[in-house]
Amino acid sequence: MAEPRKRARPGRAPGPSGRTSRPRQAEVARLAGVSQATVSLVLGGKKQGAAISAETRQKVLDAALSLGYVPDPAARRLAAARNDLLGVFSFTATFPTDVQHSYYPFLVGVEQEAAARGYDLVLFTGSSSGGAGAAGPDALSRVRLADGCLFLGRHAPTKELRRLVEDGFPAVHVGRRDEPEGLAWVGADYVSASHEVVTRLAALGHRRIVLVREDDDAPASTDRERGFLEGLEGAGLPAGPDSVFRTADPAGTLSPERLRAWLDAGVTALVAEETDTGCPWRALRSAVDEAGLDCPGELSLALLGSPPADLAAEPVPTGFDIPRPQLGAAAVRLLAALVAGEEADEPLVACPFRAGATAGPAPHRA
Amino acid sequence: MAEPRKRARPGRAPGPSGRTSRPRQAEVARLAGVSQATVSLVLGGKKQGAAISAETRQKVLDAALSLGYVPDPAARRLAAARNDLLGVFSFTATFPTDVQHSYYPFLVGVEQEAAARGYDLVLFTGSSSGGAGAAGPDALSRVRLADGCLFLGRHAPTKELRRLVEDGFPAVHVGRRDEPEGLAWVGADYVSASHEVVTRLAALGHRRIVLVREDDDAPASTDRERGFLEGLEGAGLPAGPDSVFRTADPAGTLSPERLRAWLDAGVTALVAEETDTGCPWRALRSAVDEAGLDCPGELSLALLGSPPADLAAEPVPTGFDIPRPQLGAAAVRLLAALVAGEEADEPLVACPFRAGATAGPAPHRA
DNA sequence: AGTGCTCGTTAATGCGCATTAGTAATACGC
């Protein structure tokens, strides 16, 4: 018969201090003079079925408190229960040094909502699974430690996500996503919001409006373009193929000359999409400055999203705000529902219009 | 002889799809014609001791691949008696809406270092343990589910922290801290950095320098004051009790008149400490503006810390930078050492001097 | 007194994996 081995256990203070390891249910049970099963029933027991006398319950609670007992999340999980942990997985560092595309605003909402529902958050990182980036095919599977997981970032590996979804693991992507079929997501309603921006511009008298977007087919870009085009249509404006300008190399091609050309062609308003990097908007602003154009006067500008932090001030861009905290909160709500086995869905969050100061009445045609 | 019950297992695909649950090592073993233990050895085996023939190893790997086996992290962690989780506990929301005192810069370092060491992060929040704020007396107990925990924020409850420390739970506070004796911490070397700032000012010819600080006896404030006084002493300057000005209500008492009075008394440089709120510096700046003083010309200003994000630009304050990411990383290193049972300590992180543009040579006395 | 309850508690079991003692098989030495 193998003797119980003594493994080195982390969490146990080193020898001299004489301290013991984290308490287990067994120790609580001993102290309370009951069995381990009883402890489990008392502590785990939000449930009804439990028939525990008030006296016993109290003894157990006291013992647990005095020992500072806290259940082991892994064991809880393994025993087919929940551990009240929600994962957050980003496909880049969650806290990038480059303050640009950070998930901070989402996390504000995520934290609040999770806290309100009694969940703690586990931050997983793409890179942490090996430092060398892509890691194994199980990079994502670490999230299974939690009851469910939120996914942030554009470049989620579809294949591995599909696996999680197929296994019925509760997963929610922040941002619209078609790829792994069946993956739940919450997203901002870019279509409606973009539509509205165009409608407002049209109401200001603009007849020729051009969308500047990145040359990337992320859903976020597609949605904005769709809303933009629908907006044009709704306003009875022509929507030719040259209504949309794609910038492969934004800084290079979006030149002051380009701007002049548009103006000459009758364009009076430019709409840029917001992205991680803020490239289109940045390029637009600098081109306008270089060309020496008067922004609300000669040319109206709008931004389909929130401006990057570093140029949020001064002329507040006309456009719409992405309610990121609300998005984060909505994601947590959805995830919590999935974890609970419910079938909730609340995919779209509305983006309020932001008046700003970069759009004005269309200038009278020469 | 209890019959194996069939529990509803999360992570198992629901019935109709006909999917079977994801494979276990046992299935891989069956397919490869070996035992579960062998599978574990092959798959888990970064270790040396394992004696596995190349042929068997390959069979197992093939089988695992063909079944798409991924290990269950919960089981892995349970069996390994470690969960590779480090806690992060803030005494306010970790992601405050108020962008002022955010822990973001720390988290950058914390995430990086934790990732590099293969730890995931559990985010606890003061409020998450009950919604209604203070929660039970065991609010802090939750952190025990991690292997160790980082504490952020000024207002950590000493009593509960003491409990954790006494139990040998690995805990590290970010920021110097005496209170619960034995609590490990990492902090910025405010003393040396403040000392240096004063030395530099003295080198510029300033003879009378006043420190503006909050009326709070946090270690961070105390340290700066100490460094400030030592700096004066080192430069052979007088350090009377009126060298330090405490602002109970900063905006109110730090008036332009106050400034004038200092100037009249021969003060040529003011040094403000940095705090969560940035109050002292903010008050100082606005008083100087109101008084219509020429900053580097008539009066030199220095900030003992990094400026708040919203007024980081324009005249970059002379002073020192707090290397928060490095602090976060150092905290994780220390915590990891404690978890491993080592006795490492690396408490102080140096703060580099920032030349800035708010300090210049002392004006010639009239 | 015996039968049928309900109530409170415990013993037993397994989740999926890592670990170690142990066994079978082959190689080596004299």
Add this chain to the structure above:
DNA sequence: GCGTATTACTAATGCGCATTAACGAGCACT
């Protein structure tokens, strides 16, 4: 030809918890 290494693998065990069958005690009826 028999002990001793060495190699390649398997059986058995437990991590900490949730779950459930089973059990003893008390009580109300026949």
